[in-house]
Amino acid sequence: MDGGNHIQIEVLPSAGSPRIPYLEDKLVIVIDVLRATSTMVTALANGCQAIIPALTPEEALEKRLTLPGSLLGGERHALPIEGFDLGNSPFDYVPEKVGGKRIVMTTTNGTRAIRDASAAPLIWMASFLNMQSIVLAILRQFQTDCKFQGIVVFCAGTEERFDLPDTLCAGMMIEALGTNVVLNDLGEAARILYRSSENQLVDMIRNSAHGQRLMSLGLERDLVYCSTPNILPIIPVLEEGEIVWLTKG
Amino acid sequence: MDGGNHIQIEVLPSAGSPRIPYLEDKLVIVIDVLRATSTMVTALANGCQAIIPALTPEEALEKRLTLPGSLLGGERHALPIEGFDLGNSPFDYVPEKVGGKRIVMTTTNGTRAIRDASAAPLIWMASFLNMQSIVLAILRQFQTDCKFQGIVVFCAGTEERFDLPDTLCAGMMIEALGTNVVLNDLGEAARILYRSSENQLVDMIRNSAHGQRLMSLGLERDLVYCSTPNILPIIPVLEEGEIVWLTKG
Numbered sequence: 001m002d003g004g005n006h007i008q009i010e011v012l013p014s015a016g017s018p019r020i021p022y023l024e025d026k027l028v029i030v031i032d033v034l035r036a037t038s039t040m041v042t043a044l045a046n047g048c049q050a051i052i053p054a055l056t057p058e059e060a061l062e063k064r065l066t067l068p069g070s071l072l073g074g075e076r077h078a079l080p081i082e083g084f085d086l087g088n089s090p091f092d093y094v095p096e097k098v099g100g101k102r103i104v105m106t107t108t109n110g111t112r113a114i115r116d117a118s119a120a121p122l123i124w125m126a127s128f129l130n131m132q133s134i135v136l137a138i139l140r141q142f143q144t145d146c147k148f149q150g151i152v153v154f155c156a157g158t159e160e161r162f163d164l165p166d167t168l169c170a171g172m173m174i175e176a177l178g179t180n181v182v183l184n185d186l187g188e189a190a191r192i193l194y195r196s197s198e199n200q201l202v203d204m205i206r207n208s209a210h211g212q213r214l215m216s217l218g219l220e221r222d223l224v225y226c227s228t229p230n231i232l233p234i235i236p237v238l239e240e241g242e243i244v245w246l247t248k249g
Numbered sequence: 250m251d252g253g254n255h256i257q258i259e260v261l262p263s264a265g266s267p268r269i270p271y272l273e274d275k276l277v278i279v280i281d282v283l284r285a286t287s288t289m290v291t292a293l294a295n296g297c298q299a300i301i302p303a304l305t306p307e308e309a310l311e312k313r314l315t316l317p318g319s320l321l322g323g324e325r326h327a328l329p330i331e332g333f334d335l336g337n338s339p340f341d342y343v344p345e346k347v348g349g350k351r352i353v354m355t356t357t358n359g360t361r362a363i364r365d366a367s368a369a370p371l372i373w374m375a376s377f378l379n380m381q382s383i384v385l386a387i388l389r390q391f392q393t394d395c396k397f398q399g400i401v402v403f404c405a406g407t408e409e410r411f412d413l414p415d416t417l418c419a420g421m422m423i424e425a426l427g428t429n430v431v432l433n434d435l436g437e438a439a440r441i442l443y444r445s446s447e448n449q450l451v452d453m454i455r456n457s458a459h460g461q462r463l464m465s466l467g468l469e470r471d472l473v474y475c476s477t478p479n480i481l482p483i484i485p486v487l488e489e490g491e492i493v494w495l496t497k498g
Contacts, residue, residue: 013410082466159263161410164434185413185458192445193438209434 028120030155036110042090062078074106113156125236166189257399276370281405285359291339296348319351361403374485
């Protein structure tokens with residue numbers, strides 16, 4: 001990349017932004033470490049055929065009617081939804097349950113961020129679990145004759161406006177992309193935060209507001225799993241309203 | 250403070266927050282390093298009697314009518330407003346101009362943040378220039394029988410949602426308050442960012458989005474001045490709609 005074009009990266013702190021930037025020429029990366037995008041990556045790794053994002057439980061129920069044999073998954077306030085087949089824990093999405101299935105999924109922030117990104121021509125889901133694959137795919141996309149004018153990262157996070165786990169994950173991505181990047185203030189902050197925390201990622205995530213909420217619900221196992229970098233070589237991509245395994249980078 | 254109560258600190262990333270927290274029992278600190286709060290501190294240090302914040306240039310003109318002898322100050326998009334006596338540069342607010350005067354002031358984000366904070370019983374303006382005085386006054390407030398349930402920091406910053414100079418300034422405040430603090434995610438991030446940047450504050454601020462805008466307007470002198478810690482022992486406080494020099498901490 002040296003001497004080539006820089007990659008413009010704009011990191012935005014949460015879903016439901018009042019000011020969504022122009023996305024028509026951007027690659028959008030959605031990050032919701034705890035736990036929506038981590039769970040999507042895991043579901044696809046375990047043989048799930050596709051994830052259909054829905055904004056509300058009601059919309060999820062409606063969509064399921066049109067998809068016989070599909071499952072319902074998701075959460076509200078980190079808790080499973082009554083009558084749904086699966087929660088938002090990656091450990092719910094085991095091969096025996098999700099293999100070969102479509103899953104209609106709704107989460108408080110993750111699916112809203114995906115909806116907010118809908119104007120973009122390409123949308124990927126990132127987490128610590130699949131970060132290496134995301135970084136390699138970005139570098140391939142921006143190597144030559146790239147049709148994108150840059151990357152917008154949506155940190156879907158919590159209902160609050162700044163989420164430390166998602167920002168650290170964005171920082172890991174930026175750090176791995178090397179020096180050939182142009183960052184907005186939050187992107188620069190994400191890189192510094194990741195560099196300062198690289199050796200204590202799990203502790204940082206455990207002490208974050210969202211981490212503390214999961215701990216109080218007895219979900220430390222989910223938190224530790226979701227904080228593990230580079231164990232799943234999968235890029236979930238949004239294609240015609242369904243999140244599927246990207247086969248070409 | 251050891252063994253005493255912790256100070257709860259919630260840092261919020263910008264003015265016009267869609268979710269303003271409950272402020273009725275909070276001390277609010279407004280930070281707009283580039284340049285509103287830095288300029289207010291400077292104006293008071295140079296003998297200005299009071300600053301009256303106004304949301305818009307029109308409101309400023311109306312308020313001035315009721316205050317004979319007062320001056321008009323402020324900016325839109327970092328530029329002076331036509332017909333106003335003073336811009337938003339601290340170097341405009343010299344003793345010969347502002348000594349003994351009231352100034353009606355409107356800035357893009359700073360005065361909006363002050364308005365957003367209006368439910369709070371106590372509102373102070375902070376910048377690098379007066380940080381040591383702010384920290385000492387906070388420690389005095391929270392030493393014994395404190396009537397506040399914590400501190401909310403508004404980083405008024407740019408029109409964007411995360412401003413690196415303001416976040417670094419909040420981080421300096423948190424770091425100086427010591428370990429007896431409980432932080433939200435952005436507060437924790439601010440502390441880490443400040444620790445990582447302590448020896449290169451001016452460079453960090455120069456490279457931020459807002460810093461780059463000031464540089465492009467030839468305002469590097471303002472930027473360097475506003476990045477200088479602890480040179481003015483003044484706490485601007487909002488009292489009955491006017492910002493004045495706090496005489497008791």
